[in-house]
Amino acid sequence: MLEFDTITAISTPMGEGAIGIVRLSGDRAVETVGRVFSGKDLTKVESHTIHYGKLKRPGTDEVVDEVMVSIMRAPKTFTREDVVEINCHGGIVAVNRVLELILEQPDIRLAEPGEFTKRAFLNGRIDLSQAEAVMDLIRAKTDRAMNVAMSQMEGRLSRLVRELRQLLLETIAAVEVNIDYPEYDAEEMTQAIVEDKAGEVKRVLEQLLETARQGKILREGLATAIIGRPNVGKSSLMNTLVQETKAIVTEIAGTTRDTIEEYVNVKGVPLKLIDTAGIRETEDIVERIGVEKSRKALAGADLILLVLNGHEGLTVEDEALFEAIAGMNAIIIINKTDLPQSMDSSKLEKLAAGRPIVATSLLLEEGIDALEKAISNLFFAKGVESQDMTYISNARHIQLIKRTIEQIDEALGSAAMNLPIDMVQIDLRRAWDTLGEINGDTVQESLIDQLFSQFCLGK
Numbered sequence: 001m002l003e004f005d006t007i008t009a010i011s012t013p014m015g016e017g018a019i020g021i022v023r024l025s026g027d028r029a030v031e032t033v034g035r036v037f038s039g040k041d042l043t044k045v046e047s048h049t050i051h052y053g054k055l056k057r058p059g060t061d062e063v064v065d066e067v068m069v070s071i072m073r074a075p076k077t078f079t080r081e082d083v084v085e086i087n088c089h090g091g092i093v094a095v096n097r098v099l100e101l102i103l104e105q106p107d108i109r110l111a112e113p114g115e116f117t118k119r120a121f122l123n124g125r126i127d128l129s130q131a132e133a134v135m136d137l138i139r140a141k142t143d144r145a146m147n148v149a150m151s152q153m154e155g156r157l158s159r160l161v162r163e164l165r166q167l168l169l170e171t172i173a174a175v176e177v178n179i180d181y182p183e184y185d186a187e188e189m190t191q192a193i194v195e196d197k198a199g200e201v202k203r204v205l206e207q208l209l210e211t212a213r214q215g216k217i218l219r220e221g222l223a224t225a226i227i228g229r230p231n232v233g234k235s236s237l238m239n240t241l242v243q244e245t246k247a248i249v250t251e252i253a254g255t256t257r258d259t260i261e262e263y264v265n266v267k268g269v270p271l272k273l274i275d276t277a278g279i280r281e282t283e284d285i286v287e288r289i290g291v292e293k294s295r296k297a298l299a300g301a302d303l304i305l306l307v308l309n310g311h312e313g314l315t316v317e318d319e320a321l322f323e324a325i326a327g328m329n330a331i332i333i334i335n336k337t338d339l340p341q342s343m344d345s346s347k348l349e350k351l352a353a354g355r356p357i358v359a360t361s362l363l364l365e366e367g368i369d370a371l372e373k374a375i376s377n378l379f380f381a382k383g384v385e386s387q388d389m390t391y392i393s394n395a396r397h398i399q400l401i402k403r404t405i406e407q408i409d410e411a412l413g414s415a416a417m418n419l420p421i422d423m424v425q426i427d428l429r430r431a432w433d434t435l436g437e438i439n440g441d442t443v444q445e446s447l448i449d450q451l452f453s454q455f456c457l458g459k
């Protein structure tokens with residue numbers, strides 16, 4: 001095990017939670033809390049036990065907080081070091097007071113962002129893909145996204161990567177052995193071996209990439225644009241989705257002042273509603289930002305919700321919007337079904353080109369469940385939910401997998417061209433290295449530092 005100093009940080013989100021947790025990790029963790037804890041002698045208690053008491057500033061009678069303290073001795077802890085968690089009253093002030101008290105004690109310092117997880121990694125408790133999953137878990141926006149991060153943390157991706165690397169090693173070995181049997185045509189044999197074994201690795205990696213898109217959606221939210229003519233009900237739809245779906249996660253101001261992203265959870269699909277200034281402020285995407293600009297806004301969307309007015313029927317502008325979203329994932333919404341209808345349904349079906357059509361009255365709150373079902377069907381119908389699937393949801397992993405596939409392709413090409421066997425082996429070796437970077441088996445220090453610095457403080 002590596003030697004580290006003792007660190008501490010608040011490990012619950014800042015805000016008005018019912019409890020807050022201050023966590024310590026390192027050799028001095030138990031002793032440090034013991035200095036300020038009045039209750040049992042914490043240095044004598046059994047590991048993995050919880051104790052009630054008061055935190056007092058040493059040398060005074062000042063009670064800082066009433067707390068529950070968990071003592072967890074190495075190595076069966078998250079960091080594999082001694083860990084103490086102080087459960088104190090929630091709220092920024094109370095938690096900060098406890099943290100301050102701890103930091104007043106000797107030989108303890110504030111943890112850097114991600115440092116607890118980094119220690120877990122450096123002490124061999126988790127590998128890099130698991131560490132990244134911790135980060136995803138923190139950011140997970142819905143239950144489903146949480147499951148993806150959980151299964152990654154449990155090491156599914158790590159296991160698969162290890163198996164595939166093993167298969168690549170076997171390929172390299174088989175090619176090597178094959179040179180020693182001159183009675184066979186070595187080049188031909190090499191080609192057969194590489195195609196069989198490395199080809200299999202490539203197929204599995206390609207399947208993984210297919211799941212990446214869903215993984216990305218679960219992690220980042222499905223970029224969704226609500227479009228339509230003025231007054232068809234775009235704002236009403238936005239408001240309905242925001243109110244209906246219980247778990248609105250955040251409202252984050254985007255990079256530009258005019259862009260707001262709202263996350264809503266529609267039956268487990270996290271939608272990132274892109275509300276461009278054009279849609280939100282002026283009510284008229286076509287007029288205000290113009291067809292050209294709206295096309296641009298659409299280009300970044302994974303899903304379009306095109307709202308039509310069932311009362312007025314189809315207009316030339318509607319047809320222009322259909323043209324703008326040709327070939328894109330879309331759900332067509334006929335709104336205002338509470339009013340007399342004049343929609344030309346055969347024309348609409350042609351324009352919709354097989355994409356789902358849902359009728360709603362946003363005014364009467366009708367058809368909303370059908371709309372939500374249509375959204376979730378679009379993304380979960382194809383067995384995406386299947387539990388035994390290993391998702392990759394991380395841009396770094398995707399990039400490494402793509403690169404591994406390229407390197408396997410090079411090996412396949414070299415073998416097919418009957419190039420010297422060393423050349424084929426070099427390609428395979430590269431693929432083996434690249435794949436290893438996912439778990440951090442072949443990763444450089446600088447990358448590790450950069451990755452862990454992205455964590456929230458206290459994780």
Ligand code: GDP
Pocket residue numbers: 228229230231232233234235236237283284335336337338339360361362363364
């Ligand atoms: P936007 O311009 O597309 O954003 O449309 P709004 O959401 O601002 O709605 C325009 C008007 O249509 C408002 O007066 C809404 O109350 C009304 N409206 C929205 N949905 C319905 C509906 O389903 N039925 C009826 N009758 N009116 C609606």
Ligand code: ZN
Pocket residue numbers: 233234235236279280283
């Ligand atoms: Zn509006």
